[in-house]
Amino acid sequence: MKSPVYGLLLLLALMLPPISNLLESIMITHMHMQMPLLVVSGLFMAKFFQNRFPEFFSKWNENGVPGLLLFSIIMMYWSLPRTMDEALTLTSVEVFKFISLPFLAGVPLRDSWPKLNSFWKHALIIFFTILFLALGWLYIWSPVQLCNNYLVIEQITLGWGFISTAFAMVVYLIYSYFMDFSKYE
Amino acid sequence: METVIKQSGKTQVFKDKANKIMGISLEDAKLTKSYLSVAFLAILLGGILGLLQGLNRAGMLELPAWLNYYQVLTAHGLLLVVVLSAFFTIGYFYAGLSHTLGGLLPKVRKMAWVGFWMKIFGFVLAVIPILMNEASVMYTFYPPMAASPIFYIGLVFIVLGVWMCAFGAFINVASWRKRNPGQHIPILSFFATGVFVLLFFGSIPVAIEVFTIIPWAFGWVETINVMVARTLFWAFGHTLVNIWYLTAVSAWYVIVPKVIGGRRWNDLLTRIVVIALVIMNITGGFHHQIIDPGISEPVKYMHVFMSLAIGFPSLMTAYAMFAVFERTARRKGGKGIVGWYKKLPWGDVRFLAPFIAMAAFIPAGAGGIAQTTNQLNQVVHNTMWVVGHFHLTLGMSVVMTFFGLSYWLIPYVSKRVLTPQINKLGVIQTIIWTLGMIIMSGAMHWVGLLGSPRRTSYSTYFDNATALSWDPYLFFLAIGGTLLMIGVLMQVYAVFYLMFFAPKGNTEFPIAEVEEDEAPTPRWTERWGLWVVCMIVLVGMAYVIPLVDFIVNAPPGSPPFKTW
Numbered sequence A: 001m002k003s004p005v006y007g008l009l010l011l012l013a014l015m016l017p018p019i020s021n022l023l024e025s026i027m028i029t030h031m032h033m034q035m036p037l038l039v040v041s042g043l044f045m046a047k048f049f050q051n052r053f054p055e056f057f058s059k060w061n062e063n064g065v066p067g068l069l070l071f072s073i074i075m076m077y078w079s080l081p082r083t084m085d086e087a088l089t090l091t092s093v094e095v096f097k098f099i100s101l102p103f104l105a106g107v108p109l110r111d112s113w114p115k116l117n118s119f120w121k122h123a124l125i126i127f128f129t130i131l132f133l134a135l136g137w138l139y140i141w142s143p144v145q146l147c148n149n150y151l152v153i154e155q156i157t158l159g160w161g162f163i164s165t166a167f168a169m170v171v172y173l174i175y176s177y178f179m180d181f182s183k184y185e
Numbered sequence B: 001m002e003t004v005i006k007q008s009g010k011t012q013v014f015k016d017k018a019n020k021i022m023g024i025s026l027e028d029a030k031l032t033k034s035y036l037s038v039a040f041l042a043i044l045l046g047g048i049l050g051l052l053q054g055l056n057r058a059g060m061l062e063l064p065a066w067l068n069y070y071q072v073l074t075a076h077g078l079l080l081v082v083v084l085s086a087f088f089t090i091g092y093f094y095a096g097l098s099h100t101l102g103g104l105l106p107k108v109r110k111m112a113w114v115g116f117w118m119k120i121f122g123f124v125l126a127v128i129p130i131l132m133n134e135a136s137v138m139y140t141f142y143p144p145m146a147a148s149p150i151f152y153i154g155l156v157f158i159v160l161g162v163w164m165c166a167f168g169a170f171i172n173v174a175s176w177r178k179r180n181p182g183q184h185i186p187i188l189s190f191f192a193t194g195v196f197v198l199l200f201f202g203s204i205p206v207a208i209e210v211f212t213i214i215p216w217a218f219g220w221v222e223t224i225n226v227m228v229a230r231t232l233f234w235a236f237g238h239t240l241v242n243i244w245y246l247t248a249v250s251a252w253y254v255i256v257p258k259v260i261g262g263r264r265w266n267d268l269l270t271r272i273v274v275i276a277l278v279i280m281n282i283t284g285g286f287h288h289q290i291i292d293p294g295i296s297e298p299v300k301y302m303h304v305f306m307s308l309a310i311g312f313p314s315l316m317t318a319y320a321m322f323a324v325f326e327r328t329a330r331r332k333g334g335k336g337i338v339g340w341y342k343k344l345p346w347g348d349v350r351f352l353a354p355f356i357a358m359a360a361f362i363p364a365g366a367g368g369i370a371q372t373t374n375q376l377n378q379v380v381h382n383t384m385w386v387v388g389h390f391h392l393t394l395g396m397s398v399v400m401t402f403f404g405l406s407y408w409l410i411p412y413v414s415k416r417v418l419t420p421q422i423n424k425l426g427v428i429q430t431i432i433w434t435l436g437m438i439i440m441s442g443a444m445h446w447v448g449l450l451g452s453p454r455r456t457s458y459s460t461y462f463d464n465a466t467a468l469s470w471d472p473y474l475f476f477l478a479i480g481g482t483l484l485m486i487g488v489l490m491q492v493y494a495v496f497y498l499m500f501f502a503p504k505g506n507t508e509f510p511i512a513e514v515e516e517d518e519a520p521t522p523r524w525t526e527r528w529g530l531w532v533v534c535m536i537v538l539v540g541m542a543y544v545i546p547l548v549d550f551i552v553n554a555p556p557g558s559p560p561f562k563t564w
């Protein structure tokens, strides 16, 4: 049972002021590096909670869909320009970021994923592809500066980051659409 | 955990038998023979041009006005980095696909032929302006230097030809997987898949670059964004270098252990090395731009890290190779801490050449790690050091592996055998080539540290004292180059002798087996789609920040220049 320890270490490392300051100083590393890593730390730590509270997970997340919804809501919340800005100015929001992403997004995702059938898995990826395209469009072509803390050029960079991630997901979807793995097994 | 699959099934056994009895089909053999012939003709021509350059740099030869240094240099680079490497890689892997997948599909063979002629056509188009002194832009062809548009149109055909071969390989592998459900792609075809994935994705950036250059070279648009073009070029150029490296590595992992009568390294770890190299490769391109203006320090810092990451699978490879050598030699009764090396077949060129190639990668890799560091790069950037470096990596590690392969691959496709005389010729050739490269590249490294620039024809800079101090080293460069020319002639002779005149017979395609007690390889290694997605994500991480910066904060673009 090492993985929860690694997860916790990752979370603690991300909380260290020099690291969090560095990652938050650039808009795209804030959203596309720090936040996903927080989720990853939660993925690692999930085993601990699953072992500790098995009934809780089987009762509330029986088919995986509630966990998926919680994950999606938390992720959407943190994709908004305003929440990123607030995380930098309000300590309470910053604390919420470090709690919500690992424990309310990472942990439920890990618990839900194996329970989901391929319809929900693909639905999730499709949903995030569309969301990322929309966000990319918003950040690139927004006529105004969306965050007080970040310049317009950083905003455009983040937008292209969203578009390229969406592109990777599209490639994956096409691949899994055309590849019928059962044929190879 | 994931379920695992058996290493070999009935089809495998049947196919192995068929292959042993009949060898490669005549049509597949013809394809590989054509590709390899072009590759070795390219080395012949390229070698002659290399010698001309070496003699010129030593001040011993003045090139005539109708064939100046930069024309020669452009052709040398293009012949050796593009033609030799691409044609050898494709010829070798197509033979490997044919052998391990039970023959090429007719459709795929046709695609490879179309690709062949597209590349030849493209190459001819590119060479014409070089000969007319309309395209002395070196093989890197960066703006703001502009060649005749014909040159770039030629490049487009070369890229399209390569794509044909890449898709042919994908189709063949996919069809094999459908016919052999539940089995792993045979290891050599796994390497081939990795190489063709990289060839395809790595050449997308350069295709974009060329499509923006063509209207500019025609004068339809006035300016071009130089930083974007350079960045797109190196995303490709760097990947290309690693494609040949991966090709050589495939031979080290799969072929060499069989040649020395051993078994290959752990199958899972081998596949992980391939996957890691495929995912992490393209982003290394930035280490060619450490001196470029317009890239911020943090981005450069990030790329130092990304470049060094590629060193990791290389170190795994070094470890694996020596482990295989030691294990094999000990099984043959080798003793002592280092005494086992005596049990290796040193007199067999099929082992000796790739072995020296691997050994050369130790200093070559060390030099590469030095260069990729910001401060050290300032010292050697654009000096002869760099030329020394890639003659070690390409001219030795990769090309000598190709040479070693040719001594069985060519007999294999022409249904002939390697004679003891040609083996001996090969051993001597290997020694000459090794000496030549050590002398030439050693001199290049050293004179580079003393400041001698690369890509510059002979000049004493009005008898400047520093420039004159380079002369002794440049003289050594010429001596090494002469030895290499002798090596080229011997090699080309061996190749065409083995192809057309050697005694008829059956040559085996040497593919080593895994150790008997090895755990089966997990199935996740087969998820190529996932590796490609990881690669795209990593490319996004590396390129989004700088490219947006280059484009949004672009200075006025550059008009075309003809500097020669």
Ligand code: HEM
Pocket: B046, B047, B048, B050, B051, B053, B054, B057, B073, B074, B076, B077, B080, B081, B084, B138, B139, B140, B387, B390, B391, B394, B395, B399, B453, B454, B455, B456, B457, B480, B481, B482, B484, B485, B488
């Ligand atoms: C007979 C053997 C060879 C000789 C004598 C030779 C010599 C040279 C010399 C003198 C240069 C020019 C340095 C400069 O002015 O910048 C050069 C450049 C180069 N060589 Fe070789 N070389 C040989 C073989 C090879 C091989 C086998 C390869 C690769 C597979 C290779 C790849 C290159 C490349 C890529 C360049 C750089 C071209 C450029 O800067 O645009 N050479 N070579």
Ligand SMILES: [Cu+2]
Pocket: B237, B238, B241, B284, B285, B287, B288
């Ligand atoms: Cu490179």
